[in-house]
Amino acid sequence: MGVMRIGHVNIRVMDMEAALKHYQNVVGMKTTHKDAKGNVYLKCWDEWDKYSLVLTPSEQAGMNHVAYKVEKEADLDMLKQRIEAYGIKTEMLEAESLPFVGRMLQFVLPSGHDMRLYAKKECVGTDVGSTNPDPWPDDLRGAGAHWLDHVLLMCEMNPEKGINKVADNTRFFIEVLGFFQTEQILVGPGGAIQLASFLSCSSKPHDIAFVGGDRPGMHHLSFFLDSWHDILKAGDIMAKNRTRIDVAPTRHGVTRGETIYFFDPSGNRNETFAGLGYQAQRDKPIITWTEEQAARGIFYHTGVLDESFTTVYT
Amino acid sequence: MKSLPAIDSGAGATNCRHAIRLLQTGEAYVCSSAETLLQGMARIGKKGIPAGCLNGGCGVCKVVIRCGTVRKAGAMSRAHISEEEETQGIVLACRVMPVSAIDLDVIGKMKKAVTRTLWGGNAV
Numbered sequence: 001m002g003v004m005r006i007g008h009v010n011i012r013v014m015d016m017e018a019a020l021k022h023y024q025n026v027v028g029m030k031t032t033h034k035d036a037k038g039n040v041y042l043k044c045w046d047e048w049d050k051y052s053l054v055l056t057p058s059e060q061a062g063m064n065h066v067a068y069k070v071e072k073e074a075d076l077d078m079l080k081q082r083i084e085a086y087g088i089k090t091e092m093l094e095a096e097s098l099p100f101v102g103r104m105l106q107f108v109l110p111s112g113h114d115m116r117l118y119a120k121k122e123c124v125g126t127d128v129g130s131t132n133p134d135p136w137p138d139d140l141r142g143a144g145a146h147w148l149d150h151v152l153l154m155c156e157m158n159p160e161k162g163i164n165k166v167a168d169n170t171r172f173f174i175e176v177l178g179f180f181q182t183e184q185i186l187v188g189p190g191g192a193i194q195l196a197s198f199l200s201c202s203s204k205p206h207d208i209a210f211v212g213g214d215r216p217g218m219h220h221l222s223f224f225l226d227s228w229h230d231i232l233k234a235g236d237i238m239a240k241n242r243t244r245i246d247v248a249p250t251r252h253g254v255t256r257g258e259t260i261y262f263f264d265p266s267g268n269r270n271e272t273f274a275g276l277g278y279q280a281q282r283d284k285p286i287i288t289w290t291e292e293q294a295a296r297g298i299f300y301h302t303g304v305l306d307e308s309f310t311t312v313y314t
Numbered sequence: 315m316k317s318l319p320a321i322d323s324g325a326g327a328t329n330c331r332h333a334i335r336l337l338q339t340g341e342a343y344v345c346s347s348a349e350t351l352l353q354g355m356a357r358i359g360k361k362g363i364p365a366g367c368l369n370g371g372c373g374v375c376k377v378v379i380r381c382g383t384v385r386k387a388g389a390m391s392r393a394h395i396s397e398e399e400e401t402q403g404i405v406l407a408c409r410v411m412p413v414s415a416i417d418l419d420v421i422g423k424m425k426k427a428v429t430r431t432l433w434g435g436n437a438v
Contacts, residue, residue, distance in 0.1 A: 059391070267370055267372045269367070312367060
C-alpha cells in the first residue's frame with residue numbers, strides 16, 4: 001500500500017538544447033515526449049514508466065515539483081484524507097494535467113516544496129523488455145543511468161527562530177505518507193537539531209532526503225548506477241563533455257553510496273549514485289551521525305565538507 | 315565622464331588575454347577572451363570570486379563590472395540577476411567572457427547561514 005517510489009521530478013532549465021545534451025549524452029536518458037509548451041520528458045533505460053524527468057524552459061534554475069508513485073488509485077483517496085487531516089490542503093488534479101499521468105494529488109510540503117502523488121503513468125517498458133531480457137541494452141549513452149533514484153530537498157532551518165523544516169517534513173513523511181527514517185544528522189547542544197534526514201519507502205537506504213539551509217530549494221536529483229566502476233566511467237564521461245563536477249568520485253558515510261556530484265547546464269545539481277548500500281527495513285535501528293562526524297557522514301574518505309556543497313543550490 | 319560598463323553581444327572572434335582585477339582585494343589574474351571570468355579564475359586555482367555551479371543557476375559568483383566590457387556566454391538565472399541589474403553591469407562571473415581588461419567588485423558570497431557553523435562542526 002501507499003507510496004512506492006519517486007516517479008518524476010520537474011525542473012527548470014535556462015537552455016533547453018544544452019539541457020537535453022546533458023541529460024541525454026551525459027546522464028544517458030532518452031526523450032520520450034515533447035509538449036506544446038516546450039516541456040521535454042525523458043526516461044532512463046531501466047525505467048518502465050513513460051518518463052522520470054520533465055524539463056521546463058525558464059529564466060531560472062530549480063525544481064517545480066517532485067512526484068511519487070503510489071500503488072493504487074484508492075491510495076490517493078486515502079492519502080488525501082490523511083494529508084488534510086494533518087492540516088495540509090490538497091488538490092486532486094484531473095488525469096492528463098500532466099501528459100500520460102492519471103489524476104494527481106497535489107499539496108505543499110511543510111518545507112514549501114510542491115509535491116504530487118499519482119497512481120497511473122503510461123507504462124512503456126524498460127529498454128530490455130520483460131521477456132527473456134538482456135542485462136543491459138546495446139544503445140547506452142553517457143553514464144547509462146538506470147533510474148532516477150531520489151531527490152534531496154533543502155529546507156529552511158533557523159534554530160534561533162525555532163524553524164526546522166527538516167524535522168517538520170520528516171514527521172509528515174513518517175506519520176502521513178508512510179515513509180520510515182533510515183539515517184539522520186543531529187547537531188547543536190545535545191544533538192537536539194535534526195540537520196539532515198534520510199527517508200525510505202522501499203528497501204533502498206533513501207527515497208528522499210532533507211537538509212537544512214537558509215532557504216528552500218533543490219540540492220540535487222540523483223540517478224542510479226550499478227557499481228563503483230560505473231561511477232568512474234561516469235566521471236570520464238563528464239570530463240569528456242566538460243561537465244562541471246562538484247565533487248569527484250567518492251563514498252558517502254550516510255547510505256554507504258558511491259557518488260559523483262555535478263551540475264547540469266543550468267546549475268541544477270545532479271548526482272550519480274551507486275550501490276544499494278544496505279537493505280533498508282522498517283525495524284532497522286536509525287543510523288545517527290553526530291555533529292563532529294557529520295562531514296565524514298557526507299564524504300566518508302576525506303571527512304571534509306566543502307562550504308559550497310551546502311550553500312550552493314537552486 | 316566614465317562610461318557605463320558594457321555587455322557586448324558581439325561574437326568576439328579573436329582569442330585575447332585580458333587582465334582581471336578584483337578591486338576589493340587587489341587580486342588579479344589573466345583570463346582568455348574565450349573563457350568566462352570564473353573559468354579563467356578557477357582553472358589556475360585562484361580564489362576570490364566564489365565558485366558554485368559555474369552554469370548560471372546558483373548565483374554565488376555575482377559581480378559588478380566597474381570598468382571594461384564583457385560578453386555574455388549563456389543564460390543567468392533571473393532569480394539572481396534581474397534585467398535591470400544586467401543593464402548596470404551586474405552579472406554572474408560564470409556567464410561572461412572578457413572583451414577587454416576588467417575591473418570588478420564581488421557581490422556574491424557563500425551564504426553564512428545556519429549551515430556554515432553547524433556543518434563545520436566546531437560551533438555551538
